[in-house]
Amino acid sequence: MSSHVFHRQPGHAYPVAVAGDGCWIVDAEGRRYLDASGGAAVSCLGHSDAGVVAAIKAQLDALPFAHSSFFTSQPMEALADELIAHAPPGIARAWFCSSGSEAVEAALKLARQYFVELGEPARCHVIARRQSYHGNTLGALATGGNAWRRKPFAPLLFEEVSHVSPCYAYRGRQAGETDAQYGQRLVAELDAEIRRVGAGRVIAFIAETVGGATLGCVTPVPGYLQGVREVCSRHGVLLILDEVMCGMGRCGTLHACKAEGVAPDILCIGKGLGAGYQPIAAMLASAPIVDAIVAGRGYFQHGHTYTGHAAACAAALAVQRAIRERGLLAQVRSRGDALAARLHARFDAHPHVGEIRGRGLFQALELVADRGTGAPFDPQRRIHARLKLQALANGLMCYPMGGTVDGAAGDHVLLAPPYIVSEDELDLIVERLAKSIDEVLAQAV
Numbered sequence: 334m335s336s337h338v339f340h341r342q343p344g345h346a347y348p349v350a351v352a353g354d355g356c357w358i359v360d361a362e363g364r365r366y367l368d369a370s371g372g373a374a375v376s377c378l379g380h381s382d383a384g385v386v387a388a389i390k391a392q393l394d395a396l397p398f399a400h401s402s403f404f405t406s407q408p409m410e411a412l413a414d415e416l417i418a419h420a421p422p423g424i425a426r427a428w429f430c431s432s433g434s435e436a437v438e439a440a441l442k443l444a445r446q447y448f449v450e451l452g453e454p455a456r457c458h459v460i461a462r463r464q465s466y467h468g469n470t471l472g473a474l475a476t477g478g479n480a481w482r483r484k485p486f487a488p489l490l491f492e493e494v495s496h497v498s499p500c501y502a503y504r505g506r507q508a509g510e511t512d513a514q515y516g517q518r519l520v521a522e523l524d525a526e527i528r529r530v531g532a533g534r535v536i537a538f539i540a541e542t543v544g545g546a547t548l549g550c551v552t553p554v555p556g557y558l559q560g561v562r563e564v565c566s567r568h569g570v571l572l573i574l575d576e577v578m579c580g581m582g583r584c585g586t587l588h589a590c591k592a593e594g595v596a597p598d599i600l601c602i603g604k605g606l607g608a609g610y611q612p613i614a615a616m617l618a619s620a621p622i623v624d625a626i627v628a629g630r631g632y633f634q635h636g637h638t639y640t641g642h643a644a645a646c647a648a649a650l651a652v653q654r655a656i657r658e659r660g661l662l663a664q665v666r667s668r669g670d671a672l673a674a675r676l677h678a679r680f681d682a683h684p685h686v687g688e689i690r691g692r693g694l695f696q697a698l699e700l701v702a703d704r705g706t707g708a709p710f711d712p713q714r715r716i717h718a719r720l721k722l723q724a725l726a727n728g729l730m731c732y733p734m735g736g737t738v739d740g741a742a743g744d745h746v747l748l749a750p751p752y753i754v755s756e757d758e759l760d761l762i763v764e765r766l767a768k769s770i771d772e773v774l775a776q777a778v
């Protein structure tokens with residue numbers, strides 16, 4: 334079938350998705366795919382939630398869209414109320430957009446404008462972590478620390494960015510070092526980087542609370558993020574947490590940072606916010622930042638046409654109420670434990686699974702050539718790309734990615750099933766994943 338769509342991979346023949354059924358997607362040939370990754374950690378309520386669909390239809394009947402430079406809207410106000418009522422301490426306002434990348438762009442611009450309003454225009458530098466992913470727009474890509482994503486666009490990326498080590502114990506913790514010592518070493522590295530740049534020049538430190546697309550569900554060691562928070566506060570540097578992938582319940586708490594006992598100055602959310610029913614993301618900002626903008630020029634110098642889109646806000650509101658009212662956070666924790674138990678039972682002894690990690694319904698396997706040394710596969714084998722295709726052929730959607738170790742070598746596969754996944758479906762996920770991994774590893778190099 335020829336296509337006029339400029340697909341992600343124009344030469345590739347994609348199946349045509351025509352229907353959703355709980356955790357499953359059905360294609361035009363009637364084939365069913367079990368969605369073990371929520372697309373890319375998006376579809377937390379599955380693909381056919383009648384309540385969310387009804388809420389969108391009702392909003393479309395009432396008012397699809399009103400431009401946010403003229404009006405506010407009832408669903409935007411109600412969604413902000415819902416989010417702020419359950420936000421980390423200090424977070425006061427919600428700013429809406431249509432993608433996680435836009436939320437990160439907005440966070441960077443807000444952080445910069447905050448210091449301009451305070452009369453500190455020399456602050457222009459952002460510190461992020463290697464192997465992070467914050468989105469594909471230019472500002473977000475510039476802060477992201479994944480080498481192969483950055484490389485072709487390097488001349489277009491703003492240069493006032495530097496990167497410190499990720500908190501990636503499987504590869505970063507030294508022999509004989511405890512988790513606590515490792516975390517403190519990384520905190521000291523951040524502190525040293527802020528001093529190197531000059532505290533009066535740094536706007537913010539940005540990090541994914543739990544590393545997602547590029548690292549594969551890497552949870553921070555205990556105490557690390559608290560140390561980061563302390564260092565940022567001490568230097569007057571804003572802490573931006575990017576929970577576009579790991580937040581909104583994915584790790585078993587509404588915000589992943591809750592489990593770390595840390596509150597950011599700015600929090601980016603997306604994906605599970607609207608669960609894929611509408612494109613929506615948000616940036617949540619703390620009171621002192623909002624106050625500085627109000628006392629300064631009086632407006633945030635930013636915005637998009639679809640900021641606060643009414644139908645998108647109605648969808649997200651219905652999703653968030655469903656998560657709360659149906660007790661789905663507790664379900665994420667229990668099904669997450671059930672998934673982890675199944676993964677450990679199936680892969681603990683697997684010669685090519687180096688680590689099984691994650692939290693809640695956000696779990697990953699790191700695939701290695703040698704389990705003893707942790708040596709990655711030759712990147713030429715493109716294990717991750719083959720696994721995605723093989724799993725799809727086996728009726729399973731999972732989210733493998735390459736470059737896990739350093740942006741070039743390494744493979745992992747990320748699982749992020751809908752919060753409504755059943756125990757039987759978890760069995761099927763692990764069975765199909767194991768089959769797919771073994772089939773790929775058996776393929777000729």
Ligand SMILES: Cc1ncc(COP(=O)(O)O)c(C=O)c1O
Pocket residue numbers: 373431432433434435437466467468469541545546575576577578579603604614
């Ligand atoms: C942590 C993180 N931030 C930002 C983004 C970008 O979000 P979007 O693809 O909606 O622009 C992603 C997407 O995977 C993400 O995982």
